[in-house]
Amino acid sequence: MKTYVSPGGRPDTETVVAVGSFDGVHLGHQALLAQLKERGRRHRVPTVVYTFDPPTRVLTQGAQFLSTLPEKLALLARYGIDETIAVPFTREFAARPKEAFLEDLRALRPRSVVVGEDFHFGRGRAGTVADLREVTRDVVTVPMHQLGGEDIKSTRIREYLREGDVEGARRLLGRHYDAQGVVVQGDRLGRQLGWPTANLQVPEGKALPPGVYAVVAVTERGPGHQQRHHGVANIGFRPTVNGTERRFEVHFLDFEGDLYGEEVGVKFFARLRGEQKFGGLDELKAQIQRDAQAAREVLRDVE
Numbered sequence: 001m002k003t004y005v006s007p008g009g010r011p012d013t014e015t016v017v018a019v020g021s022f023d024g025v026h027l028g029h030q031a032l033l034a035q036l037k038e039r040g041r042r043h044r045v046p047t048v049v050y051t052f053d054p055p056t057r058v059l060t061q062g063a064q065f066l067s068t069l070p071e072k073l074a075l076l077a078r079y080g081i082d083e084t085i086a087v088p089f090t091r092e093f094a095a096r097p098k099e100a101f102l103e104d105l106r107a108l109r110p111r112s113v114v115v116g117e118d119f120h121f122g123r124g125r126a127g128t129v130a131d132l133r134e135v136t137r138d139v140v141t142v143p144m145h146q147l148g149g150e151d152i153k154s155t156r157i158r159e160y161l162r163e164g165d166v167e168g169a170r171r172l173l174g175r176h177y178d179a180q181g182v183v184v185q186g187d188r189l190g191r192q193l194g195w196p197t198a199n200l201q202v203p204e205g206k207a208l209p210p211g212v213y214a215v216v217a218v219t220e221r222g223p224g225h226q227q228r229h230h231g232v233a234n235i236g237f238r239p240t241v242n243g244t245e246r247r248f249e250v251h252f253l254d255f256e257g258d259l260y261g262e263e264v265g266v267k268f269f270a271r272l273r274g275e276q277k278f279g280g281l282d283e284l285k286a287q288i289q290r291d292a293q294a295a296r297e298v299l300r301d302v303e
Helices: 027-043 056-061 069-078 098-107 154-162 166-173 281-298
Strands: 002-004 015-019 047-053 083-088 110-116 139-142 178-184 198-201 211-220 226-236 247-252 263-273
Touching: 015 027, 027 047, 027 110, 027 139, 027 166, 047 069, 069 083, 069 178, 154 166, 166 263, 198 263, 211 247, 211 281, 226 263, 226 281, 263 281
Parallel strands: 002 083, 015 047, 015 110, 047 083, 110 139
Antiparallel strands: 178 198, 178 263, 198 247, 211 226, 211 263, 226 247
């Protein structure tokens, strides 16, 4: 999938375009992308997603994000999109009049534009779906999708994650929630307890569920060679040792090795418990052992 930072960077050809933040690329987004791909096949032109980095609510409301730009691009490629325009979403960009955004779309020469039914754009959200018809007559509005009577939207997924409900997040995403991080040096407390952990550093603002989870971690052991590991993740402040900053730590079950400096992807399968303060390191060590056994049970049939 080709990626550009502005509409003027791509070839001067006709397209079909979907517009939105696509944070998390959840089931509702996937339904919109299916409409885009159908239009692309009909017109025999490339499918283009015009999206924002960071997602609009991150800038305007201080929300955490579900997917970093690399994560979002990988998901869009997985769902068969040909090209992405990922524009830097700044306060200056948000303040542009709606006419400037319409000019961006005109540069893409869209045969069709696909958006959510509540789509607005430009300064003060002045632009509406009706304005898009100045660019193309074929404007497709996709209604809010629901699952079991529940709206599928990024805001609800963030709520699930704040509650530690990774199963609720999985339902609306259509896949397990995941996070990518680089392994950095920690204080080696886990190693002292006999349960070494990888201390993952993720981009600031990434939504992470608090608590202890059964996870599957993916590492790249050479180009094109992935390895999957069952594990236990802890996200929190480590109150037993009077921690003062949030940590994202993963213990890999049945693994020995050095992962410092490597990027690791972590998929959340089930919440095992909330974070607790124990009476001492011996109690903590005993609980970690129980967590590891619980994770093995959860992941027994997961490859």
